[in-house]
Amino acid sequence: MDYSFDGTGGFRIPTGIAGLDVQLGGGVPPGTTILILAEPGANSEMFAQQFVYGGLLNNEDVFYFTSEHPAQEIVHEMEDMKWDVEKFVEDGHLQFVDAYLPRFYGVLPKEFTSELSAKEFLKKGIDSMTLLKTAAKQPREQKYRGVVDSISYFLRAYDLNNVVEVIEMISSIGKATGAIHLILMTSGMHDSITENTLRHICDGVIEFRIKERGSEIERTIMIRKMRGMLVPNRTISYMVTNKGIELETTTRVL
Template sequence: MVERIVTGIAGLDEILGGGMPKRNVVLLSGGPGTGKSIFGQQYLYNGLLRGEPGILVVLEEHPVQVRISMSQFGWDVKSYEERGLFAMVDAFTAGIGEAAKREKYVVRDPGDFQLLVDTLRDAVKDVNAERAVIDSVTTLYITKPALARSMVLQLKKVLSGMGCTSILISQVSVTEKGFGGPGVEHAADGIIRLDLDEVGGELKRSIIVWKMRGTSHSMRRHPFIITNKGIEIKAGETIKIIGERYE
């Protein structure tokens, strides 16, 4: 029997056959505006509601801004941080600025990968994290794409080894068909792709699970929406993109 983590994201557990297999490292890839950060934050907050501590590593946004964004969906993490059940690892500010001085976990040099891994390890240990999200891994190897696969493997070793079920957010350009970074798709246990396509002058959102080690999953593309409560996947509906048309 596969041990699973229930994501709590409407429709996702359904298309994953009951949830993400425990300790899996899943690459969540998509272009700008597809909802990747919201997806990761929702996954972490649902974990907190289920008594599963989590950590969020932020590489592209100020931690203060991330907390504000989360609270707009009703995901207030402050009380969980105070109780030592949730931690944010700041790999964005390099500790510069007043607000950054109040952060507990700061990567002083975000370009130093080993330092990031060590800080991540400390945070996971301190909160006893069961869920982790890195937003985004692309930032780590944008200037050194040849290291992409080895970085993902190292993160996987640390996170899985410490008992976390993790989402690594990966950015791709709008037209790119890959998953962001050479070889990263082979290093991950799972790949979920979020897309935003223009169909008849309107933007439509869809999700597809490319692979998920340890479980069978839907092989179809499903529509999803983003509401004031987060992401909702229409698990009972499937779509095909044919040129400029959805079916």
Template structure:
């Protein structure tokens, strides 16, 4: 199985080449940088695949501006069709995903929290399971955001159970600085790394601090 490069400095090396072609749940608290991570990885995917970024709540212009602040300008990719912003109604998310997957595009769902907050637990599970099923033929990398702490703990754990992979981002407040860490909790069919990755967020987005090992 061919691994897919994330384009994030230091991470591909630690992952021995990149992430597997799976449907991954990206979990983290507000401020942890999960949106930045997803946007960086998706932006890198435009070199190999079309990307469809589904936003269920945020205005497209807001996301576009946030990405530009990290050096990720989607306009040229929107013009050539390699990047597509979509704002489907929550009831049309799966229909939209199926259509875009049929075009062999990489999918971002921002976010699953918007579906769960409307009490649509079954729809959230179906989205994860159906995307994974459809992806067996496509073999692409797809990213689904979930905000940690917004939902009942059982629902949050259930989403992690049904996802093919889970990457969790955490923050720890120190006396002077915030420490951010990334933990690959689950990658179905793969041995997950036994370490956390410390990272920072700067003008260039997320950077892995490869010199620091956290046990």
């Protein structure tokens, strides 16, 4: 099975974010679990959606576990970016695991909960950690990738050791199947021990940062680590455009 990027990246899987794949020499190794540690407003959700669409275009199945937003809201956001995902949902290549609507089933207005399918209705009141474990362990017949949006919810609701165990389980499944996983986390929301623990157990760590520079906002990422790879020794600027996240591929002199 060829995972190479443009035939030159070796045994790597393209993330779907072209500028990042250039920085990584074609993509990431199969089986990599990547922690996205991002400040609020850094557009890490758009990054995740772009990662999802990149997987679909790479003929991978994708599961998207969402605990922070309704699945349909994410679909609308992706459609607004001209990432046509409805067809992938319909044919089963993109699976949303919505832990948001079932979690708030008892308090949301009926017009929201009425959108629940019969299958989703049965999930109401089900423990979110159980949903995540079930989604991660679901057998899949072809190459795939997964997104967890976000682990910050679980860190607020569960003991750290339980969260670490589920991430290690996801990572071990990825290594066994060759799948890559993206785990979103909000920086500054948790203590330093928690952040460093998750940095340690994930194979890759990409940090999104925002800085005010005069009247402008400067957005950068830092690839802190990536298993089995030498990462760039500088921060990389990125822009948010109508095409998604675009990384600069040239070095700036500041």
